[in-house]
Amino acid sequence: MAETMTKTAVEKEKLEWFGPKERKLITDPLNDDNPVTVQILGVCSALAVTTMLKPALIMAIAVTVVTGFSNLVISLMRNGIPKQIRMIVQLVVIAFLVTVVEQVLKAYSYPVWKQLSVFIGLIITNCIVMGRLEAYAMANPPWRSFLDGLGNGAGYGLILIAVAAIREFFGRGAFMGYKILGATDEFLLNTSKHWWLSWYQPNGLMVIPASAIFLVGIFIWIQRSRNPKLVDVS
Amino acid sequence: MYSNRYITIYTLIMTLVVSIVLAFTVTGLKPFHDAAEAIYKKRDILSAIESQLPKKLKDMSDEEVLSLFDSKVEQVVINAEGESLQGISAEKVDMASEEKKPENERKYPLYIYQSEQGKIYLTSVRGNGLWDKIWAYVAIKEDLNTIVGTAFGHVGETPGLGAEIKDNPGFPRQFEGKKILNDQGDYVSVKVVKGGAKDPLHEVDAISGATITSVGVSEMMVRGLEVYLPYLQAQKK
């Protein structure tokens, strides 16, 4: 990573590292240009992994890493890519990065790797990655593309984490796997233990996949009522 | 527009670079993969006898799991006739691929845990749930009759219904203390029944709303444990 950064620094002497424009690249996707709720990109793969916070968190990090570095690599390569095979080149770069992420995850966090199963592979076809490559990295310098990738990955991760936190809290009465509400395992065996938590009955709706989609719909509703500019006119 | 020659060379170089880098990454991480997988499997197996372990599994570090497994667990592989096979360790037996073989060629893994109260036999059983495969490790006490613990797993049962066999700790704990042989010493195994278990030794309560998963667990417990019987009977003598 250090190598690529110095390379970009040499190339980009005139551009600032963290000027207002660069900062905007990171902050915009978190709010008014959110890839999920505004650009409708990348809802595909990952909502199925949001029943609990931990896998969602890891998924968010994985997607951010892939969007950031694929933007960087493609931006570095952008002048040499033959137009006819542009899409395949992009896909190979993405698939390569996703494989690396998967292998690292498998080595260092095996249970989470097992839990995420096919959904790691689906990062390849996550529309955010391809979408940002086409819309930004093919026409912009590497450092900015990298920031744009990170920002969009983070914007996506934000939605993922918010959905997962809500679903885990109401669906299981837990946060990051720690029980904070509802009957605990010990309570089920011995009702004198942890009885003060047992008043909450976990909400089954939050466990089923459809609730993730409802939550994203509600996020869109909230965001668009606060910022009427985003409202769909059609 | 780029020439065809440029495109061909470009593609070749890219493919080469990508595959070489990936091959190096994978080879470099291979030992980590194997170690992580082994620990995952060992934790899974030990979770069936959690009550017999010196401390809770989640409080144990990876090294402790490995050393416990190395020092206390003996691995045996038996064939369909109940004879133990030499030169293969139980960890190498994959139940999923054994299942595809004809019945008389299958191998079955058996782990024998040396607890303070004597040997505990850890058997593996595998069957069908509603959607996909389900499996369990069933731990049987030295009397070769009493179940001391079980741990269930599944590929994709319905959350909140069939998946409760794994998610709800109350379900596997029902099996503790159940007997697989009746008073006459005949094999009956443990069955999952709807509407309240009546026989305190051979029946447990089904999960409400998950009929097919429950039937699958029953079937798995009867058929799966039976193959270990000849070996276990031989141990008695």
Next chain:
Amino acid sequence: MDNLLNIFIKSAFIENMVLAYFIGMCSFLAVSKSVKTAIGLGAAVIFVLALTVPINWVISELVLGPNGIFKTDLTFLRFILFIASIAASVQLVEMAVEKYSPSLYNALGIFLPLITVNCAILGAALFMVAREYNFAESVVYGIGSGFGWALAIIAMAAIREKIRYSHVPAPLRGLGIAFILTGLMGMAFMALMGINPATYMQQ
């Protein structure tokens, strides 16, 4: 035979790509504004899935697996080879359709290249590997999941055509209501859960 029918029903209805796993949502939301285009894209997806799932089965068994031509475990190349084979087959389909049936090409034309990055295509290939299907099963699985995806997008487009005449709150219009509708459809499809065709056929 029972098993194949079971896989078809499971992949088309019960474990519907879009409504149970939310895979392939991008194009599902973007192209479900009118029934006509939805039918076009749905047909294209069925076709591409029926083609690529078996192709990827062959790749993963004969090239990547330990019993394949290289006799080594090359599964780490799975993602790259899968996506490359999908991109290549989509390209081939596009050229073939253009040459032999220009009218179909005009109907599908714009959607075909988009299908490469439809998560449902790669998703089906990865599920096929994870569930250890054999060749016949993977063919049926490809067709079934494509059919399920097409069914979902056509139903969605029909609802969205009608919903234009309803008073949806302004901030929810368009994308927002589409999400909520998808969630409701997903819940409706959950009613099919617990139906195991195999057990009915045995009786």
